[in-house]
Amino acid sequence: MFLDKVKSLFSLDFLWIVTVFSFFICVQFVFPELKRLFMAGYLQ
Amino acid sequence: MILVDTVQTIFLLVFLVLFWTVVGLSTFVFFQMLRNFFKDRILNLGQRKPEMTGADPQEFKGSGQIFDFSSLLALGMTAWFCIASLLLAVGEFKFWTFAAVFVVGLVGSKPQLKNYYVDFTQGLKDFSRELKARTKWEKTLIGFIVLFVLLSLTSFVAPLESDGAAYYLPIAKLWADSGLFQMLRGYDDFSAVGAFAEIQMATIYLLGGEWLVRGFSALIPLLISIELFKFSKKLGLSFSAFLIQVLALYTSMCVMLIMYSGKIDLFSAWLGLLAIYCLFFDSKIYRAGLFLAAACIAKLSLLLPMFFVALSALVYRVRFSKESKNQWRSFFILGLKLAAPFLFVLVWQLVKNHVLFDNALAPFIGNKLAEEKYWFAPETISRIKMLYPLVWFFGDYWGQLGSFSILVLMFLPFAWLGKNRTHSTETGRVVPYWIGMFLIGMLMWFLVRPSFVAPRYIMGFFLIAFPLMGLGYDWFFQNQANHRLKAGITKAIIVIYSLHLVAVYLKAPLSPVRAFYSWRAPLSKCKFDGPDCVAMEILNEKAEPGSRVLQLMYESIWLRPDLIQTLRGSYELDGIETLSTDEKWKKIISRGFGFILLKASTHNAWVEKVGLREPPPWIEIQELFNFQGVAVWKIGIKNGPDTPQIPPEVELKLGRNGWDVLELK
Numbered sequence: 001m002f003l004d005k006v007k008s009l010f011s012l013d014f015l016w017i018v019t020v021f022s023f024f025i026c027v028q029f030v031f032p033e034l035k036r037l038f039m040a041g042y043l044q
Numbered sequence: 045m046i047l048v049d050t051v052q053t054i055f056l057l058v059f060l061v062l063f064w065t066v067v068g069l070s071t072f073v074f075f076q077m078l079r080n081f082f083k084d085r086i087l088n089l090g091q092r093k094p095e096m097t098g099a100d101p102q103e104f105k106g107s108g109q110i111f112d113f114s115s116l117l118a119l120g121m122t123a124w125f126c127i128a129s130l131l132l133a134v135g136e137f138k139f140w141t142f143a144a145v146f147v148v149g150l151v152g153s154k155p156q157l158k159n160y161y162v163d164f165t166q167g168l169k170d171f172s173r174e175l176k177a178r179t180k181w182e183k184t185l186i187g188f189i190v191l192f193v194l195l196s197l198t199s200f201v202a203p204l205e206s207d208g209a210a211y212y213l214p215i216a217k218l219w220a221d222s223g224l225f226q227m228l229r230g231y232d233d234f235s236a237v238g239a240f241a242e243i244q245m246a247t248i249y250l251l252g253g254e255w256l257v258r259g260f261s262a263l264i265p266l267l268i269s270i271e272l273f274k275f276s277k278k279l280g281l282s283f284s285a286f287l288i289q290v291l292a293l294y295t296s297m298c299v300m301l302i303m304y305s306g307k308i309d310l311f312s313a314w315l316g317l318l319a320i321y322c323l324f325f326d327s328k329i330y331r332a333g334l335f336l337a338a339a340c341i342a343k344l345s346l347l348l349p350m351f352f353v354a355l356s357a358l359v360y361r362v363r364f365s366k367e368s369k370n371q372w373r374s375f376f377i378l379g380l381k382l383a384a385p386f387l388f389v390l391v392w393q394l395v396k397n398h399v400l401f402d403n404a405l406a407p408f409i410g411n412k413l414a415e416e417k418y419w420f421a422p423e424t425i426s427r428i429k430m431l432y433p434l435v436w437f438f439g440d441y442w443g444q445l446g447s448f449s450i451l452v453l454m455f456l457p458f459a460w461l462g463k464n465r466t467h468s469t470e471t472g473r474v475v476p477y478w479i480g481m482f483l484i485g486m487l488m489w490f491l492v493r494p495s496f497v498a499p500r501y502i503m504g505f506f507l508i509a510f511p512l513m514g515l516g517y518d519w520f521f522q523n524q525a526n527h528r529l530k531a532g533i534t535k536a537i538i539v540i541y542s543l544h545l546v547a548v549y550l551k552a553p554l555s556p557v558r559a560f561y562s563w564r565a566p567l568s569k570c571k572f573d574g575p576d577c578v579a580m581e582i583l584n585e586k587a588e589p590g591s592r593v594l595q596l597m598y599e600s601i602w603l604r605p606d607l608i609q610t611l612r613g614s615y616e617l618d619g620i621e622t623l624s625t626d627e628k629w630k631k632i633i634s635r636g637f638g639f640i641l642l643k644a645s646t647h648n649a650w651v652e653k654v655g656l657r658e659p660p661p662w663i664e665i666q667e668l669f670n671f672q673g674v675a676v677w678k679i680g681i682k683n684g685p686d687t688p689q690i691p692p693e694v695e696l697k698l699g700r701n702g703w704d705v706l707e708l709k
Contacts (some may be wrong), residue, residue: 005529013458013520014138014530020454021537025439036623039440040424 045075052254053167053200055552057628058262061117063146063442067127069118069160074328085655110667111138113164114270118318119331121244122338122389128243133399135224142250162495174283180534185287188542192294193266195549199304200259201559203573208306210598213257214608221605224701230595232614234399236407238341240315241308262303264310265293268507271317275511279324283513284474285508288451288538292510295545297446298499304554306601311502312343312360316350316504323357324474333355333385337506341393344407348492349485349505354382355483364473367378413496419495428497432490435497444498448506450541455516456509462519475515478508488649561637570602573676576643577602582669582676583639590696590703592636597643597674598649609703612698625655626688629663634693635668636705644673662687686699 028036125143153160155526164700175186204213215228215235219242227235247411248257269290276286293299300310309458322332328433338352340346362374380599394404407413418425419442428435435441437453485505489496499506524530550557562572570577580602592610594605600608616635619630651657659665662682669676681687695706 005360009530009533012531015535016457017454017534018519019539020450021541024126024438024450024541034668035440038435038438039426040427041442 049255053253054255056251056256057246060253063149064117064120065113065160066149066153066157067123067145068116068118068153069156070149071119071123075328082407086677087223090488095699099170101329112160112273114169114267114314115318115331115335116160118335118338119265120317121240122334122363122693125240125243125338125341126248126389126392128224128510129239129395132219132223132225132243135221135222136225137246137250137600139250166483172183177675178283182284182287184535185284185291187531188539188546189287189294191289191546192291193547194264194388195546195554195556196265196294196300196303197259198556198559199262199633200255201562201572202258202304202553204258204305204601205553205574205599206305206307208304209576209601212242212308213245213306213601214258214599214603215239215248215600216245217605219243219246222609222701226609226701227400227615228600228608229611229613229705230598230600233407233412235400236403236411236413237392238344239396240342241311242339244311245306245308254273257306259304261307261310263316265299265303267314268293268317270320271314272507272514274321274325274500275317276323276514279474279511279515280383281511281514282521288455288517289510289514291538291542292449292451292513295542296499297357297545297548298444298448298503299446299556300545300549300552301446302500302661307500309343309503311517312339312346313500313507315339316346317507319350319504320353320357321352322437322507323382324360326475329361329381330385335383336382336391337389340578341390344499345493345496345501346504349502352484353481353505353508356484357478358535360474360477364475371442377634381464394570396543396647397491402581409484417493417495423510425495429490433486434580436499436651439497441497443499448499449545451538452509454524454537455513455520458516459512462515475512478512482508482512503574530615535565573602575669575672578671579641579676583607583641586668586678587639590698592637592696592705593639593641594635594637594654596654597641598646599643608702610636610705613705621653625658626660628655630688630690631681633690635661636694636696638690640667640675640677640679642675667704 027038090608102583124145131141141669150157171699193568211228211231211234218226218228245257245260246259272293273286274290298312299313315335319335322329322335326332326622335352335410340350358378358548361378362371364376397406398404400406401411403410420428422666424441426437435447437447437450439447460474460479462471464472466604485502488689489502493501520534521531524534549555559572565571569581576597576599584602584604584607586605587593587604589606590610591607593607593612595611600611603611612635618629620631620634623631640654641658643653662679662684664682666678666680667675668678681690693708695708697704697706
């Protein structure tokens with residue numbers, strides 16, 4: 001029953017939403033290197 | 045005192061809305077009359093004397109709704125931009141000319157004013173009925189939106205800083221005081237940028253709205269929300285799909301960071317979205333031309349993506365027109381109908397730059413601003429290119445000023461899947477055009493300005509992604525209607541992300557906590573601002589009219605308008621670093637500077653450049669203020685045997701429109 005529920009979560013649309021949010025969490029809070037990738041100062 | 049300021053600000057806001065509305069209505073009446081006049085002429089072929097009939101009262105009725113409020117306000121602002129540009133070009137942007145335009149607007153809009161009022165109140169009732177949340181989820185979304193709107197209103201007491209305090213507000217203050225187009229000294233080349241919002245801000249200054257200019261931009265997301273509602277209605281979206289778009293707007297850091305401090309980029313965002321709406325859906329394409337021009341003047345960078353929007357709208361209109369037999373002919377005629385009002389509004393931007401630079405085509409030709417093509421070194425630009433399009437949602441590059449909400453990225457890809465929803469015939473056929481123009485516009489921006497990843501530059505264009513995202517949102521939730529777990533997790537993600545943004549707002553300059561403490565501070569003019577303001581207030585007190593301030597900082601908004609008029613020009617002290625200390629100071633004195641204003645955090649290099657550390661013995665320096673790296677000095681010449689003779693290079697002359705700095709050689 002539980003496994004069926006988990007399996008049913010695997011659809012492309014839902015995975016996309018979860019991926020975007022997870023990526024946001026990683027950039028903002030988990031991996032500072034990832035955050036630095038999205039940062040740069042003027043003419044650097 | 046605060047209560048008086050608040051009441052005064054609200055009263056002024058209501059009055060300005062009335063002003064723009066009557067100017068908009070009379071412009072509408074004027075266009076109607078013009079149309080009827082030519083219609084009579086053409087149809088009757090001179091058999092009957094053409095009549096200058098009034099506007100059709102049915103035009104508003106029924107169609108109605110409050111949402112004409114947003115278009116009408118934009119129409120009023122656009123008409124006022126043209127009139128005010130003319131007044132500023134001839135140096136007559138004064139209170140009495142403003143009052144005259146208001147009276148003429150009031151008289152001209154009289155035939156429509158009553159209809160509009162009836163329509164407005166009816167629309168307001170309909171709107172409030174529609175706004176009623178039906179589900180818990182809709183109530184949650186409304187709760188967040190109300191919270192964000194309240195937080196955004198703290199922009200009225202947020203500190204003035206960066207672009208707003210450096211350029212947009214000082215030039216508006218300058219124009220309001222002098223009544224003439226003048227460049228802001230120190231931003232000589234930059235003064236060539238479009239002046240749509242600056243003129244509206246100058247109007248607020250003209251009426252004494254010192255507080256209103258601070259937070260005016262925070263009201264614009266409400267107008268953008270009205271436009272999003274119009275788009276949602278056209279696409280047949282659900283109420284929660286509309287709400288998610290508004291939530292995405294308020295959770296976009298790039299919107300939040302330009303809502304305060306007198307920044308004006310949101311004008312172009314609102315007008316751009318309105319122009320796109322009119323391009324695709326308004327029966328009168330001339331209005332699209334007017335708003336398109338207004339949006340592009342408010343942010344000249346919009347010209348590039350908006351060209352493709354206009355092109356795709358023309359193709360769409362011709363393709364689905366019921367009347368057209370010859371499609372090329374229709375395309376050409378529609379193009380002319382769009383281009384004529386566009387050029388009519390655009391010409392006032394050319395007039396402004398002709399007055400300022402004797403170069404109507406600035407900043408595109410013959411201006412240093414056009415040379416600014418890259419913000420970063422090549423390796424950083426390569427990195428930005430690699431990160432496209434994620435950089436628009438996660439980027440925090442220099443000058444980017446925030447990115448778009450990830451809610452857009454979450455649901456936007458589903459727009460294509462949602463385009464064939466059955467209950468709206470318009471949805472299916474318009475969406476491919478929007479997706480196409482969105483992709484082409486972004487691609488062009490990527491090719492032409494890859495390092496300018498600042499959302500504010502193309503927000504008026506990018507916002508078309510929001511209704512598309514609403515479409516994707518509806519598709520997703522309808523697709524997952526039977527899967528409560530997926531829907532629940534997605535809603536939880538939206539709530540968590542919104543809560544995170546609430547925390548960000550609380551830490552930002554828009555923080556209500558900060559506002560509260562500033563409010564409780566002892567009453568002073570600078571209670572919401574920093575030492576920059578205090579330093580300039582001291583200058584305002586000590587400097588005689590006709591004094592010159594050598595500003596070694598970006599901001600100048602707190603200075604008296606006459607002192608702003610005579611600031612250091614961008615190229616005035618070019619090459620001073622190569623001179624000896626004596627010669628440096630001779631140069632400063634000969635240019636008529638009596639005060640120096642320094643902000644060490646941004647202009648510390650200038651301390652060496654102008655020889656501030658070791659002035660010659662014949663120079664007298666008196667420190668008037670020095671706190672947290674901001675300093676004010678009064679400078680003069682000591683009378684003594686070693687004092688050199690310094691012939692003046694400039695003369696300050698008081699004219700009809702304030703002070704002029706005249707070169708003597």
